Amino acid sequence: MAKRAVIAIDIQNDYFPGGKWPLVGADAAADQAAKLLAGARKAGDLVVHVRHEFPSTEAPFFVPGTEGVETHAKVKPLAGEPVVVKNEVNSFLKTNLKQVLDDNGIEELVICGSMSHMCVDAATRAALDFGYPVTVIHDACATHDQEFNGATVPAAQTHTAFMAALGFAGAAMKATDEHLAG
Numbered sequence: 001m002a003k004r005a006v007i008a009i010d011i012q013n014d015y016f017p018g019g020k021w022p023l024v025g026a027d028a029a030a031d032q033a034a035k036l037l038a039g040a041r042k043a044g045d046l047v048v049h050v051r052h053e054f055p056s057t058e059a060p061f062f063v064p065g066t067e068g069v070e071t072h073a074k075v076k077p078l079a080g081e082p083v084v085v086k087n088e089v090n091s092f093l094k095t096n097l098k099q100v101l102d103d104n105g106i107e108e109l110v111i112c113g114s115m116s117h118m119c120v121d122a123a124t125r126a127a128l129d130f131g132y133p134v135t136v137i138h139d140a141c142a143t144h145d146q147e148f149n150g151a152t153v154p155a156a157q158t159h160t161a162f163m164a165a166l167g168f169a170g171a172a173m174k175a176t177d178e179h180l181a182g
Helices: 026-043 098-102 114-130 155-169 178-180
Strands: 002-011 046-052 084-088 107-116 133-140 146-148 151-153 172-174
Touching: 002 026, 002 114, 026 046, 026 133, 026 178, 046 114, 084 098, 084 114, 084 155, 107 114, 114 133, 114 155, 133 151, 133 178, 151 155, 155 172, 172 178
Parallel strands: 002 046, 002 107, 046 084, 107 133, 133 172
Antiparallel strands: 146 151
16 A cells, blocks of 8 residues: 555634634534544554745735644644645645655645645645645535636635546545545
């Protein structure tokens, strides 16, 4: 069996109710992510946490040094689990994520987190470009409504469209329970 890592992307306080940029379904997605991380830990998989920080205190959310930038309590890193801090949408860009994976002999990735249409999309596509087999745990991801050309695209439709596109790009798509069942 390939050596696997689960990457939890940007499950941070500002994305939850009361935060500066709340997502639709953030709590439900974090509940699924917590189950996923517990299963990964039990299986001996590497768990990697990615946390976004904007480089400026003028940022609309994820401001360094604030409670909003911290990983949500439902998925807090355990001692020894790598935390990769990024300033870009792509978790691999200008970070040590690839080095962490290489140092641990990782051959396969499982991705969850936020936002479906931004950082989950970018990390999944980058991982596929690096040649990793990737599984996205679709019910452990969240996003928010989008607007384009005067029309509002509900979060559920945004999420569905991006999961469909990532599946088309080559990522496997699974629900948490399906993935944990093997």
